[in-house]
Amino acid sequence: VLGFELFDSDGERIRGRFAVEDRVRQAYGLVHGGAYAGMAESLATVATAQAVATEGRIAMGQSNHTSFLRPVTDGHIHAEGRQRHRGRGTWVWQVDFTDDEGRLCALSLVTVAVRRRPPS
Amino acid sequence: VLGFELFDSDGERIRGRFAVEDRVRQAYGLVHGGAYAGMAESLATVATAQAVATEGRIAMGQSNHTSFLRPVTDGHIHAEGRQRHRGRGTWVWQVDFTDDEGRLCALSLVTVAVRRRPPS
Amino acid sequence: VLGFELFDSDGERIRGRFAVEDRVRQAYGLVHGGAYAGMAESLATVATAQAVATEGRIAMGQSNHTSFLRPVTDGHIHAEGRQRHRGRGTWVWQVDFTDDEGRLCALSLVTVAVRRRPPS
Amino acid sequence: VLGFELFDSDGERIRGRFAVEDRVRQAYGLVHGGAYAGMAESLATVATAQAVATEGRIAMGQSNHTSFLRPVTDGHIHAEGRQRHRGRGTWVWQVDFTDDEGRLCALSLVTVAVRRRPPS
Numbered sequence: 001v002l003g004f005e006l007f008d009s010d011g012e013r014i015r016g017r018f019a020v021e022d023r024v025r026q027a028y029g030l031v032h033g034g035a036y037a038g039m040a041e042s043l044a045t046v047a048t049a050q051a052v053a054t055e056g057r058i059a060m061g062q063s064n065h066t067s068f069l070r071p072v073t074d075g076h077i078h079a080e081g082r083q084r085h086r087g088r089g090t091w092v093w094q095v096d097f098t099d100d101e102g103r104l105c106a107l108s109l110v111t112v113a114v115r116r117r118p119p120s
Numbered sequence: 121v122l123g124f125e126l127f128d129s130d131g132e133r134i135r136g137r138f139a140v141e142d143r144v145r146q147a148y149g150l151v152h153g154g155a156y157a158g159m160a161e162s163l164a165t166v167a168t169a170q171a172v173a174t175e176g177r178i179a180m181g182q183s184n185h186t187s188f189l190r191p192v193t194d195g196h197i198h199a200e201g202r203q204r205h206r207g208r209g210t211w212v213w214q215v216d217f218t219d220d221e222g223r224l225c226a227l228s229l230v231t232v233a234v235r236r237r238p239p240s
Numbered sequence: 241v242l243g244f245e246l247f248d249s250d251g252e253r254i255r256g257r258f259a260v261e262d263r264v265r266q267a268y269g270l271v272h273g274g275a276y277a278g279m280a281e282s283l284a285t286v287a288t289a290q291a292v293a294t295e296g297r298i299a300m301g302q303s304n305h306t307s308f309l310r311p312v313t314d315g316h317i318h319a320e321g322r323q324r325h326r327g328r329g330t331w332v333w334q335v336d337f338t339d340d341e342g343r344l345c346a347l348s349l350v351t352v353a354v355r356r357r358p359p360s
Numbered sequence: 361v362l363g364f365e366l367f368d369s370d371g372e373r374i375r376g377r378f379a380v381e382d383r384v385r386q387a388y389g390l391v392h393g394g395a396y397a398g399m400a401e402s403l404a405t406v407a408t409a410q411a412v413a414t415e416g417r418i419a420m421g422q423s424n425h426t427s428f429l430r431p432v433t434d435g436h437i438h439a440e441g442r443q444r445h446r447g448r449g450t451w452v453w454q455v456d457f458t459d460d461e462g463r464l465c466a467l468s469l470v471t472v473a474v475r476r477r478p479p480s
Contacts (some may be wrong), residue, residue: 060148060150063351189325190327231307266402274397277393
């Protein structure tokens, strides 16, 4: 819906990006904070879900902390997720967001809960 | 884009809601964490911006911490924002999210930076 | 070590306080942010641990988000913890900190993991 | 009070450590979450304060988000702080905590407000 693109993950890293278009801009024309938080959430939960699927487990976001550092008005936002912790019950990802010039725009820490898949 | 509705604010409280439709669902059919974080961000920044506009100041999200507590698959998500701090440089909002039965689904703390409006 | 006092908890609420003395002050003479975060952590984990002990479970802090709102230089800091979520694997507490005049000084959201007690 | 040691900072990096003794242990004998949060707060505010002092400005903690990843019962906790953002009004630091074997134990994101020094 927001135009997020996610690239391949190996369970340790995941990258993604989105274009700065009106659907992710707030009233002043800047990238909406929710776009960064939403992208971080997607990267962390998708990368974890892929990694634990073969063990019959699922991944669900548990908390998301995002700091907004630099206003961006156009171009693309590039996200780089890095897995920092792989526990039995939770994984933790750090996501750095940069603009087209490589400047840091936002930072996220996302905690993902890993649970056994409920019988369907 | 995500179907958020925001209701009137007096600078102390703000309410909003969104319908649980595919545009806010993740792969398992649950409300995406980014929808809660994005809604909290919108409520806090819009309510602050409205309150400080008459002083020639603007509001921009600075950080967003959201905890996801209960999976929701349909109905509406109801958000209630409450201003907890009104400083010179930052405002802090707490947002509680409930489902149609009034059960708490998510919680946010949002810090909004307040700055002088740049000359246009 | 920091002079924290914790009062009775019923699993829903817990209160505590500490005196603003040099052991909790930073270089400018204000209450150190770590004192608020540490107090929130103690309140949330102790209240959860007491509530789950009879089920043979233990509680351990998982994450702590604290916002510092108002500098305090003397008197006492009063903490009021409120349990906001009681899940199978995690509990979430919100802690409000006030000074002797009842003004909000800091706010915490603490997530506590609940696990089966390891056989000793 | 808690035995924190802070080492030299150049405004970009700062390191510190503390010994795992009873004053930083909680009831189960593990390092208390407040010790990590407090150490992160000290590193970030001291490093920022030193860097901005020559401009007649002061630094005060604004928010602290700490995730606890691995229980530690003895040895030392080593902290490595890295400045991630240097804005006009706020600096953001990321702090990684490791045990004596170099395993990640906790992670913090700290936002520090930078203000003009009040006339004394």
